[in-house]
Amino acid sequence: MPKLCIDAFNISLAKGSGIATYGRNLLINAREIGFTPQVIYGSPAPRNDSNVLNEASLADSDRKPRKLRKPARFVQTFSSRFPRKAWPVIPSGEVIWPTRGGGRPDADSYWAVEDLFSVAHRAFNAYGTHTPVIFDEYSDLKPDLMHWTATVPLYAKKIPNIFTIHDLIPIRLPHTTTDDKSKYLKLCSNIARRADHIAVVSETTRQDVIRILGVEEDRVTNTYQSVNIPKFLAERPENDVMLELEGVFQLGWKDYFLHFAAIEPKKNLGRIVEAYLSSGVVTPLVIVGGRAWLEEGELRLLDQVMRDGGPSAEKIRRYEYLPFSMLISLIRGAKATLFPSLYEGFGLPVLESMALKTAVLTSTGGALPEVSGDATLSVDPYDTAAITRGIQILDQDVGKRDDLVNRGITQAARFSATAYQDRLRALYAKVGLNI
Numbered sequence: 001m002p003k004l005c006i007d008a009f010n011i012s013l014a015k016g017s018g019i020a021t022y023g024r025n026l027l028i029n030a031r032e033i034g035f036t037p038q039v040i041y042g043s044p045a046p047r048n049d050s051n052v053l054n055e056a057s058l059a060d061s062d063r064k065p066r067k068l069r070k071p072a073r074f075v076q077t078f079s080s081r082f083p084r085k086a087w088p089v090i091p092s093g094e095v096i097w098p099t100r101g102g103g104r105p106d107a108d109s110y111w112a113v114e115d116l117f118s119v120a121h122r123a124f125n126a127y128g129t130h131t132p133v134i135f136d137e138y139s140d141l142k143p144d145l146m147h148w149t150a151t152v153p154l155y156a157k158k159i160p161n162i163f164t165i166h167d168l169i170p171i172r173l174p175h176t177t178t179d180d181k182s183k184y185l186k187l188c189s190n191i192a193r194r195a196d197h198i199a200v201v202s203e204t205t206r207q208d209v210i211r212i213l214g215v216e217e218d219r220v221t222n223t224y225q226s227v228n229i230p231k232f233l234a235e236r237p238e239n240d241v242m243l244e245l246e247g248v249f250q251l252g253w254k255d256y257f258l259h260f261a262a263i264e265p266k267k268n269l270g271r272i273v274e275a276y277l278s279s280g281v282v283t284p285l286v287i288v289g290g291r292a293w294l295e296e297g298e299l300r301l302l303d304q305v306m307r308d309g310g311p312s313a314e315k316i317r318r319y320e321y322l323p324f325s326m327l328i329s330l331i332r333g334a335k336a337t338l339f340p341s342l343y344e345g346f347g348l349p350v351l352e353s354m355a356l357k358t359a360v361l362t363s364t365g366g367a368l369p370e371v372s373g374d375a376t377l378s379v380d381p382y383d384t385a386a387i388t389r390g391i392q393i394l395d396q397d398v399g400k401r402d403d404l405v406n407r408g409i410t411q412a413a414r415f416s417a418t419a420y421q422d423r424l425r426a427l428y429a430k431v432g433l434n435i
Contacts, residue, residue, distance in 0.1 A: 002433055004030045005038040005143035008058075009117050009150045011105055012041060017262075018348055019166060020102065022201070023149040025228045026424075027106045033421045034435040037107045038143055040086060040133070042116035047087045054089045058110055059097045076115075080123035083134040083157060086111040088141045102324070109141050117152060124153035125183065130190060132157050145433055147199075151187055155194055160431040163191050164199040167345025167366070168208045169266060176265035176342065189213055197430045201225050201346040202367030221427045224370075226420035227352050233328045234356060245333045248326065249286070249317070256284040257391065258334035258358075260327060260349055263299065264292040266342045268363075268381050273302045275387035276338075277312055281395040283335060287318040288327060331356045336394040336401065339363075340381045347371045351415055354408030359401040361390045371415070375407035 006026055010019040027037040045057040089110040097104035113133060120131040130153045135142045137158070146156035148163045155161045165188065170179040192198060192213040198220045200206045206222045209215050238253070245251045257276070261267040269287070276285050287302075306313050322330070331337065337353040343366035350371050353360045362368050363381035372378060377394060379386040393400055425435050 001034055001036045002144040002435070003038055003141065004035040004145050004147060004428075005040055005111065005156075006147045006149050007117075007152060007154070008039045008041040008105070009148075009152055011039060011102070011149075012058075018346075019150050021227075021348060022164070022166070022225060024102050024105060025226055025420075026147065026149065028228055029226065029417060029421050029424060031106065032417070033425055035145075036109075037105075038109050038111060038141070039105050039107045040111040040113070040116070040146075041089075042118065043112040043114050046114050047112070051090055052092050052094050054087070054112060055092050055095045055110070058089060058112060059095050059104070076119055077122045077126055080119050080131040081127065081129045083132040084113045084116065084119075085134050085136075086113050088136070088139060111135065111141075111143075116154070120153045124187065128186065128190075129153070130155055130194060134158070145428065145431065151184075151191055153187060153190070160196040160433070161194070162197050162199055162427070162431065163195045164201070165191070165205065165209055166201055167205050167343070168212055169343055169345070171212060172208065172366075173266055173343050195219075197221065197427070199223055199427055202370050204367035204370060205345045221423075221430060223423040223427055224415055224420065225346050225348065225351070226415050226417050227348065227355055228417070229328065229352065229355060233325055234332075236329075236332075238332075241329045241332055244326070244329050249330070251284065251286070251333065253333050254335045256286050256334060257336055257338050257394075258286050258288070258330055259338045260288040260331070261339070261341070262292040263289045265298060266344075267298070268340055268342050269298040270301060271381070271384045271387055272338055272340065273305070273316070275384050275391055276316075277301075277305070278384070278388045279391040279395070281391060282315065283395050285316050285338075286330060286334070287316065288320075288322055288330065290320045328356065331358055334358050336361055336404075338387075338391065339368075340379055340387050340390075341365050341368065342381045344368050344371075350376065351412060355412040357405050357409060359394055359404040360408065361387070361394055371411075373407075373411045373414075375404060375411035377404065 010017045011023045030037050041058045043057045048054050089112055123129050134157050146161050170177045170184045192215045200222050203222050206220050209220050242253045336359040338361050339349045340363040347368045350360050350362050360376040362372050362376045362378055365381045377390050379390050
């Protein structure tokens with residue numbers, strides 16, 4: 001079977017991310033269509049003669065790499081314009097990987113390069129270069145295709161390279177990110193020129209890439225996304241979920257609103273809290289999300305309410321992080337998910353909520369209309385009054401919620417694993433790999 005390698009740039013994050021979810025789902029679905037999946041890591045340690053120690057380094061990949069003296073650090077950065085050789089790592093069965101962030105990725109083998117991603121970004125910032133990676137030409141494990149799941153200044157030599165561009169939000173909504181916009185645009189433009197093909201996750205992003213990066217239409221393929229929610233969590237008996245919600249959170253079934261996302265400006269948490277407080281509803285609001293960037297403005301009202309106390313504060317719960325299984329229970333038990341984001345390249349929380357039979361309030365921002373179809377209550381994300389009215393409708397109108405749940409089940413099916421796998425086959429055929 002042909003071998004597909006993806007990067008661990010986000011997969012190795014301890015708390016995961018939307019792109020990490022994308023990468024893990026990609027591995028699962030690539031296997032289903034006939035690929036042998038692999039992952040390349042930036043190891044925090046140099047290569048060891050022991051395969052077990054090499055694997056242990058990958059399982060500990062969120063550990064900071066070894067410190068280098070300035071001359072050695074300079075040489076490492078400067079020399080990254082020359083190929084960096086990856087070494088293979090075989091799962092040994094001896095290393096117990098952490099469960100945080102999703103556990104050991106579903107791959108048959110791994111590759112590693114010491115401090116790959118940090119050095120590549122340093123080299124790009126310093127010299128504007130992309131770091132080449134080479135795999136052992138004579139190894140049976142050498143991949144047939146490299147699929148980079150994020151915008152990284154890397155490429156694999158002597159095999160096709162596909163890059164996924166999830167969105168161009170630092171350019172479209174520059175006030176919502178801390179990126180150096182000039183460097184970001186340069187990176188994306190370089191990727192667009194170098195890639196054998198570009199994958200995107202929505203037609204919105206596809207058009208952004210074509211228009212802003214000047215890429216020919218036939219070089220950009222929209223695969224959308226799929227979600228992989230384990231059956232034992234999605235179909236867990238309602239009574240068991242009810243007991244968990246009551247015991248852990250003191251919440252009733254379909255008796256609270258839920259917002260889950262990293263706290264950053266584009267997620268629009270500030271307006272969500274303002275609209276919720278203005279709505280007059282007594283249904284609690286549960287917020288799940290760790291601090292990301294520029295979160296101060298989004299949290300200003302919430303922090304003040306929580307600090308002052310009183311009835312409003314008692315209605316709001318906030319958790320920075322929850323285990324995946326608990327988050328699934330919260331989604332299933334929510335009266336509705338509130339996700340009126342300013343802009344999304346896709347919008348996984350909307351799909352996840354629809355798939356788990358929960359009504360959704362979302363927005364007209366970016367690709368969200370593509371994902372939600374007619375199965376959500378959609379509002380202008382900048383119109384706080386409209387968000388307020390949406391919350392009131394979902395709080396009071398059981399019939400509306402039931403209708404959205406039924407529509408959501410149908411809409412979520414359009415992003416099924418089978419549909420996603422068909423789109424992946426079409427994508428990989430563009431670079432000559434027909435599965």
